Amino acid sequence: MNDFLERIYSYREIVALKRLWTAIKSLPLAVLTPKKFFVSLIVIAELVSMLIFQTPQTPRGQKINLDEWELYWSDEFDGDELDTTKWIPSYSYIRRGGIWDKGQVSVSDGTLKIRTEFLENGPLGAGWYSAEISTKGLFEKKYGYFECRCICPGGMGMWAAFWMLSEGMFAEPDGSAADGCEIDLFESGFFGHKDPRRVNGVNQATGFDGYGEKSSGVVLGHYKGENIFSQYNTYGLEWNENEIIFYINRVETDRLTGKWVPQTEEYLLLSVEVAGTDGETGIGGDGLPFLSENSNIENNDPSIFPLDFIVDYVKVYERKS
Numbered sequence: 001m002n003d004f005l006e007r008i009y010s011y012r013e014i015v016a017l018k019r020l021w022t023a024i025k026s027l028p029l030a031v032l033t034p035k036k037f038f039v040s041l042i043v044i045a046e047l048v049s050m051l052i053f054q055t056p057q058t059p060r061g062q063k064i065n066l067d068e069w070e071l072y073w074s075d076e077f078d079g080d081e082l083d084t085t086k087w088i089p090s091y092s093y094i095r096r097g098g099i100w101d102k103g104q105v106s107v108s109d110g111t112l113k114i115r116t117e118f119l120e121n122g123p124l125g126a127g128w129y130s131a132e133i134s135t136k137g138l139f140e141k142k143y144g145y146f147e148c149r150c151i152c153p154g155g156m157g158m159w160a161a162f163w164m165l166s167e168g169m170f171a172e173p174d175g176s177a178a179d180g181c182e183i184d185l186f187e188s189g190f191f192g193h194k195d196p197r198r199v200n201g202v203n204q205a206t207g208f209d210g211y212g213e214k215s216s217g218v219v220l221g222h223y224k225g226e227n228i229f230s231q232y233n234t235y236g237l238e239w240n241e242n243e244i245i246f247y248i249n250r251v252e253t254d255r256l257t258g259k260w261v262p263q264t265e266e267y268l269l270l271s272v273e274v275a276g277t278d279g280e281t282g283i284g285g286d287g288l289p290f291l292s293e294n295s296n297i298e299n300n301d302p303s304i305f306p307l308d309f310i311v312d313y314v315k316v317y318e319r320k321s
């Protein structure tokens, strides 16, 4: 049945269909308990809405218990500048519709801020500036629980992300993530979407074997957070030999096994990207299906800028032995 479904639906729709079937099957038993029955109806309504309108799903999986884990590495951004023993900030270069520059990175009040704004006289001239920071070469790790607590920048045509990458992503394609991959613990891109039901969610995704013809990728889904543009939420990934398990606010959204599980060290990235191409802002773009229809940064009320992606911490845990 899976092969048949895969020809018709994308991964996340198959997951929603399976969850819908499970919820429908549970209805006859749930009817004995009014509360359970009511919850089952809500779950069914949400899944039907996801399948028809692509609305975000509420995370409903297991909760991670951090008592079973110990802190291994962290940055709580307590100083007054970026700790460059942990992070390398991007140097000036054009990234999609904007420009990444380390001047857009600051640390204050216990938080990291990646600022997005239009600069007339930026290092590469006039343009929309934001930034990326990465632990490449400074901190790379295999397996663990990786979590970021942050407030996403609420602007159209831009998105924040907490992600992982490995050099193996760019190696000879081998049909798996074993030699390294990209994992997007979250990408926020729905601000300003014409359908308000889609706004308060993020994408979670992963892919391996580069970004060319042999690349494989999957968008796990579009999942709800709590007012992600004004409140702190946590986005996490549990990674062991057999699985990668995605979380929002420590509740599982989905998991992948087999060829999707990297078996080599990965580094961490935090970034804000501006939609467009070659430094020209624009709507959408290749490989950016999650962006809102209004996704040109120029469509925002100028008074929202400068706009910060605010990160309270990044923490990495190791399972207690």
Ligand SMILES: [Ca+2]
Pocket (backbone or CB within 6 Å): 168, 169, 172, 173, 174, 175, 176, 177, 178, 179, 180, 208, 209
């Ligand atoms: Ca590979």
